[in-house]
Structure formats: C-alpha cells, structure tokens
Amino acid sequence: MKNRITPTSVEKVMREEDFIVSMTDLQGRITYGNRIFIEFSGYSEQELLGTQHNIIRHPDMPRAVFKLLWDTISGGSECNAYVKNLAKDGSFYWVFANITPLFDPNGAITGYFSVRRKPDPKAVQTMGEVYRLMLEEEQRAGARDAIAASTRLMLNLLSEKGLSYDEFILAF
Amino acid sequence: MTNSSLLSRLSGILWLSPVAMLAIVVASIPFRGFDLFLLAFPAMAVAAAIGVQLMVRRWMAPLPKLNALIAEVSQGRFNGRITEVSEKGELGALCWNLNDMLDQLGAFFREQETTFRCNLDGKFYRHTMPVGLHGGFRKGLLNQNTLLEAMAGQKRAAMYTGLVSRTHHLNTANLLDNLASNQNDLKVITDKMRVVTELASKTCEDAEAGKALVNDVVERLTGITDRISRANETITRLNARSVEINRAVTLINSIADQTNLLALNAAIEAARAGEAGRGFAVVADEVRKLAESTKHASESIGQIMSTLSGETSYMLKDSVEMRESANASQAVIAQMEARFTQFHESASQTMTNADYVHDLSFSSLVKVDHVMYKQRAYVVIDGQNEECMRAIGVDHNNCRLGKWYNEGEGRQLFGNLSSYGALLAPHAKVHGSVHAMTKLMDGPWQTNQALQDKIIDAMEEAESASREVMDLIGRLVDEKHPGMVL
Numbered sequence: 281m282k283n284r285i286t287p288t289s290v291e292k293v294m295r296e297e298d299f300i301v302s303m304t305d306l307q308g309r310i311t312y313g314n315r316i317f318i319e320f321s322g323y324s325e326q327e328l329l330g331t332q333h334n335i336i337r338h339p340d341m342p343r344a345v346f347k348l349l350w351d352t353i354s355g356g357s358e359c360n361a362y363v364k365n366l367a368k369d370g371s372f373y374w375v376f377a378n379i380t381p382l383f384d385p386n387g388a389i390t391g392y393f394s395v396r397r398k399p400d401p402k403a404v405q406t407m408g409e410v411y412r413l414m415l416e417e418e419q420r421a422g423a424r425d426a427i428a429a430s431t432r433l434m435l436n437l438l439s440e441k442g443l444s445y446d447e448f449i450l451a452f
Numbered sequence: 453m454t455n456s457s458l459l460s461r462l463s464g465i466l467w468l469s470p471v472a473m474l475a476i477v478v479a480s481i482p483f484r485g486f487d488l489f490l491l492a493f494p495a496m497a498v499a500a501a502i503g504v505q506l507m508v509r510r511w512m513a514p515l516p517k518l519n520a521l522i523a524e525v526s527q528g529r530f531n532g533r534i535t536e537v538s539e540k541g542e543l544g545a546l547c548w549n550l551n552d553m554l555d556q557l558g559a560f561f562r563e564q565e566t567t568f569r570c571n572l573d574g575k576f577y578r579h580t581m582p583v584g585l586h587g588g589f590r591k592g593l594l595n596q597n598t599l600l601e602a603m604a605g606q607k608r609a610a611m612y613t614g615l616v617s618r619t620h621h622l623n624t625a626n627l628l629d630n631l632a633s634n635q636n637d638l639k640v641i642t643d644k645m646r647v648v649t650e651l652a653s654k655t656c657e658d659a660e661a662g663k664a665l666v667n668d669v670v671e672r673l674t675g676i677t678d679r680i681s682r683a684n685e686t687i688t689r690l691n692a693r694s695v696e697i698n699r700a701v702t703l704i705n706s707i708a709d710q711t712n713l714l715a716l717n718a719a720i721e722a723a724r725a726g727e728a729g730r731g732f733a734v735v736a737d738e739v740r741k742l743a744e745s746t747k748h749a750s751e752s753i754g755q756i757m758s759t760l761s762g763e764t765s766y767m768l769k770d771s772v773e774m775r776e777s778a779n780a781s782q783a784v785i786a787q788m789e790a791r792f793t794q795f796h797e798s799a800s801q802t803m804t805n806a807d808y809v810h811d812l813s814f815s816s817l818v819k820v821d822h823v824m825y826k827q828r829a830y831v832v833i834d835g836q837n838e839e840c841m842r843a844i845g846v847d848h849n850n851c852r853l854g855k856w857y858n859e860g861e862g863r864q865l866f867g868n869l870s871s872y873g874a875l876l877a878p879h880a881k882v883h884g885s886v887h888a889m890t891k892l893m894d895g896p897w898q899t900n901q902a903l904q905d906k907i908i909d910a911m912e913e914a915e916s917a918s919r920e921v922m923d924l925i926g927r928l929v930d931e932k933h934p935g936m937v938l
C-alpha cells in the first residue's frame with residue numbers, strides 16, 4: 281500500500297481509559313476496527329475495512345520491527361511492540377501494541393487481533409531512539425540487507441542488556 | 453411465539469390498512485356504487501406500506517447480525533464483530549457498544565490466558581496490561597497480577613528447591629563414593645605406614661647390632677695394634693743386639709788373628725830354642741790373655757743368643773695372637789656384612805614404601821581437591837557465593853592436579869605411564885562441565901525446567917568425568933608401584 285500522506289510533527293496522544301482494537305485476516309487486511317481506531321487513524325470504517333494494516337505505517341518505523349511482528353504472530357505467539365502510527369491527516373500517534381493470533385476451534389490461525397494501548401512516555405522516548413538507530417542502519421545497509429542489519433543491531437542491544445526481546449519490551 | 457420475525461409482523465401490520473381500506477371500498481359498493489376515486493385510498497396505503505417496509509427493512513438490517521453475534525457470544529466465542537454499521541441511531545449505537553463490549557471481553561480473556569500461559573512457561577515478567585480496560589475487567593486483571601505474582605513466587609521457590617534437592621541428591625551419592633575412595637587411600641596409607649614403621653624399627657635394631665659388632669672389631673683391632681707395636685719394640689731391641697753380636701764376632705775374629713800371629717811367633721821362638729826361656733814365658737802369658745778374651749766373647753754371644761730366643765718366642769706368641777685376633781675380626785666383619793645387607797634391604801624397602809605412601813597421599817590430596825572443587829560447584833548452585841565462584845573458575849591447567857600434571861613431578865615421574873595420558877581428557881571435562889554449569893546458572897533456571905535439566909546434566913557429566921579422574925589417579929599410583937598393590 282503506497283502512502284501519499286506527508287507526515288507532520290503533530291502528535292495525538294492516547295487516553296488511559298481507551299484502547300484501539302483492530303482485527304485482520306491472515307494477510308493483514310483489516311476486518312474490524314473499533315471507534316477509537318477510526319478516531320485516531322482519521323479514516324472512516326469503510327476506508328479501513330479490507331485495507332492492508334500498513335495504511336497507518338509511519339515512515340519512521342524500521343522494517344525489522346514488522347518482520348519480527350509477523351514472524352512472531354504467524355508462529356502462534358503474541359507480539360508486543362511500541363509502534364509509531366501515521367494518521368490520515370499526517371499526524372502521528374504512539375501505541376503499545378499487543379497482537380495475538382485468532383484461532384478457530386481446531387487451533388488453526390484464522391486472523392490476528394490487535395489491542396493498542398496508551399504507551400509509557402519513557403518507553404516511547406527510548407524506543408523512538410532505538411528505532412531511529414535501526415532505521416539509520418537500514419538505510420545504510422541498503423534495501424536488500426536492511427532487515428538483517430537492523431535486526432542485528434537490536435539483538436546486540438538486547439544481548440548487551442542480557443534480556444530477551446519480550447523481557448526488554450515488557451520491562452518499561 | 454412463532455418464528456416470524458419482527459419485520460414480517462411489522463409488514464403484517466403495515467399491510468393490514470390497505471387490506472382494510474380495500475375491504476371498506478368493496479363493502480361500500482352495494483350502498484354507494486363503484487367509485488374509482490375510492491380506490492385511491494387503498495392504493496396510497498399500499499404505496500405507504502411498501503415504502504415503510506423498505507425503510508424499516510433498512511433500519512432493522514443490523515438486527516439479524518446482532519442476533520447471530522449474540523448467539524455466538526453466548527457460545528463463548530468473542531471474535532465476531534458487527535461491521536459496516538451505517539445506522540446512526542440507537543441500533544447503530546447498540547452495535548458499536550456491543551463491539552466495545554466484545555473488545556473488552558476479548559482483551560480481558562486474551563490477557564488472562566496469555567499471562568497464565570506465560571506464567572506456566574516461566575515468563576514471570578509478563579503481567580496483565582489493564583490499560584484501556586474498564587471497571588470489572590480492569591479490576592479482574594489487577595487481581596490476576598496478584599495471583600500471577602504468588603504463582604511465580606511459588607514456582608521460583610519450587611524450582612529452587614527442585615534444583616537444590618536434585619543437586620544434593622547427586623552430590624550425596626557421589627560424595628560418599630569420593631569419601632570412600634579417600635577413606636580407602638587413608639587405610640592403605642595407614643597400613644603402609646605401619647609396615648614402614650616396622651621396617652624402620654628393624655633397621656634401627658640392625659644398626660644397634662652393627663654398632664656392637666663395630667665396637668668388638670675396634671677392640672680387637674686395638675689389641676692387634678698393641679701387639680704390633682710390641683713386636684716393633686722387640687725388633688728394635690733385636691736390632692741393637694745384633695750390633696753387639698757383630699762387635700763380638702769382630703772381637704773373636706781379631707782374637708783369632710792374634711792367636712794365629714802368636715802361634716807363628718811361638719813357632720819362631722821355638723826354633724831359636726835354648727836361649728828362649730824368657731821370651732817364651734811372655735808369649736805364653738799373652739796366649740792366656742787371649743784365651744780369656746775369647747771366653748768373654750763367647751759368653752757374651754751366649755747371652756745375646758738367649759735374649760734373642762726370648763724375644764723370638766715373644767714374637768711368636770704375639771703373632772699367634774694376632775692371627776687369632778684377625779680371624780675373629782674377620783668373622784665379626786662377615787657378621788657385619790650380613791647385618792649391613794639386611795640394613796640396606798630394610799632401608800630400601802622403607803624407601804619404596806615411603807615413596808608409595810607419598811604418591812598415595814598426594815593422590816588422596818588431589819582427590820580431596822577434586823571433591824572440594826565439586827562441593828564448591830554445589831555451593832554455587834545452592835546460592836551465589838563469590839569465593840566459591842572464584843575457586844571453581846580455575847581451569848584444568850591451573851588447579852593443583854593440573855600444575856602437577858603439566859609442570860610438576862607428575863610429568864617427570866608418571867609421564868611414561870598409560871594412565872597419565874588418559875587423565876587429561878576427563879580432567880578437562882570436569883572443569884569444562886562445571887564452567888558450563890556456571891554459565892547456565894546465569895540463565896533463567898528458576899523459570900526454565902529445560903535449563904535446570906541442563907544444569908543437572910552438566911553436573912552429572914562433571915561427576916562422571918570426576919569418577920574417571922579419581923579412578924585414573926588411583927591407577928596411576930598402582931601402575932607406578934606394581935609391587936605395592938594390596
């Protein structure tokens with residue numbers, strides 16, 4: 281999905297008592313979005329339904345994060361990530377996303393369920409910095425090696441701290 | 453209540469008025485005649501019924517969806533939602549509120565399930581995330597966190613107890629074997645030391661007896677020296693006598709010469725006869741004097757000869773005694789030789805025994821080092837202990853056994869034995885496995901059963917390698933002292 285929106289520096293901040301909920305099919309096409317999603321993304325329900333979830337992808341996000349996200353959830357596990365999202369009007373909003381697979385009664389994955397909460401401001405600051413470095417690394421490495429390069433950077437950071445990705449992310 | 457939906461009942465009601473109107477128009481014909489105009493009323497009513505029915509159908513469109521969704525929820529499935537809600541009124545709000553409710557329910561159950569599963573997997577850092585959840589849902593998740601914390605605490609304690617009890621089990625079993633091996637070494641050392649003590653006391657006796665024999669020999673040799681010095685004196689005296697004899701012999705010789713001369717003179721004087729009375733008397737006197745001197749001389753020779761024979765018998769006696777003495781000494785010396793041979797024998801036995809005991813005590817010491825090394829590893833598992841941690845950090849080249857093996861007597865004295873070469877690998881493995889264990893202990897063993905199993909595996913490997921090391925050390929000593937093995 282091509283984004284023709286020019287990002288601005290306007291930030292929308294989530295409220296403690298809300299969360300954004302969305303669901304997708306196996307390919308990441310949106311099948312449901314709650315009213316908070318509609319409010320923050322700035323798109324109507326009709327615009328959202330059937331669209332790729334990357335409609336709200338912000339160019340500041342490194343690709344490796346989404347690779348990790350898809351690897352994790354398609355493996356049947358939950359994925360937690362801080363994500364900077366792009367609204368239709370070019371503004372951005374940070375979320376703490378928890379994405380889990382949806383299972384049918386036979387245990388097969390039928391789609392994905394995402395709950396995005398108001399993130400801890402400290403985490404946003406830290407992860408913003410981490411993503412900036414990862415993005416730089418991706419640009420330096422070139423398209424083909426981008427994900428490998430920034431993943432390595434993230435793994436180095438984690439091994440320095442002696443934490444797994446989940447431990448690190450959930451420690452804020 | 454029939455199956456007929458709200459919509460069909462509503463349309464029933466809607467269609468009632470055109471039907472009623474048509475009935476009225478038809479009923480009025482006998483009284484007022486047929487009036488086409490009157491038909492306009494039922495026709496309008498039909499149009500209104502159709503219009504209203506269409507509108508209602510649109511307004512009610514979410515109802516079957518709502519119905520199906522709620523039926524699904526009542527089956528415990530929360531994944532459905534109502535989308536494409538065009539209706540803005542109460543029904544639209546109802547749809548969105550139902551979606552919100554399902555979002556809350558879905559998020560709540562997902563959180564609950566995920567955190568439970570993570571807790572069971574030992575990922576205690578995964579708490580519930582109550583942000584965005586409302587009222588009872590929020591409270592429920594907060595309560596769940598308390599519960600998870602308690603579960604985590606229990607699991608941690610259980611895992612700790614599990615690890616400690618398993619290692620204790622492993623330790624106790626092996627420690628007893630190790631101690632038994634050391635006990636056996638000490639028993640052999642004690643036995644050998646008794647032999648060494650016996651040998652030493654025997655050596656001491658032999659030395660004591662040897663000393664008495666030496667005293668005897670010294671006494672006898674002193675006797676011989678006395679006699680030799682006496683013989684020496686006698687010989688000196690004999691020498692002096694022989695000078696005297698020489699002189700006497702010279703005297704006798706000169707007497708004989710003079711007697712000859714006198715005899716010649718007497719012969720001459722006899723030839724002159726007659727007139728010789730006076731002269732002959734003088735000659736006769738001289739001959740008498742000569743005879744006297746000769747007598748003296750032979751007397752002194754006789755004397756000398758008797759002294760000589762006295763001295764000779766002395767010497768003879770001494771020489772007999774000296775021979776006896778020398779014979780006796782020889783016997784004593786033979787005895788001494790036997791004693792010294794025994795002495796040497798015991799001394800060399802003492803040495804081999806002492807050497808064996810030394811090696812055995814060293815091997816026992818190494819075994820104790822080994823046991824302590826493992827004990828420290830177990831202490832580290834029990835709870836972090838800096839000192840023990842540092843102590844077990846040493847590798848197989850720098851522990852006592854390693855130094856002995858590489859640089860010390862080990863290579864020099866044992867290097868050519870087959871067990872020496874075999875020792876390196878298991879010894880390295882003991883250290884390697886313990887180091888692997890300490891690395892694993894850095895990991896989340898309190899939550900990860902597989903990791904705990906790996907820790908136990910590492911220690912089991914260390915124990916089995918250690919058994920091999922102990923065995924090889926024992927064999928090393930046996931191999932070096934083949935005669936000593938009991």
Ligand SMILES: Cc1cc2nc3c(=O)[nH]c(=O)nc-3n(C[C@H](O)[C@H](O)[C@H](O)COP(=O)(O)O)c2cc1C
Nearest residue numbers: 304308333334336337338346363365379392393394
């Ligand atoms: C349930 C679900 C929720 C997602 N939420 C977001 C999101 O909030 N923001 C985002 O940028 N990507 C989100 N993604 C990931 C997108 O599908 C996509 O991978 C990402 O935007 C990167 O786009 P790209 O793959 O075209 O590079 C979500 C995916 C799933 C399955």
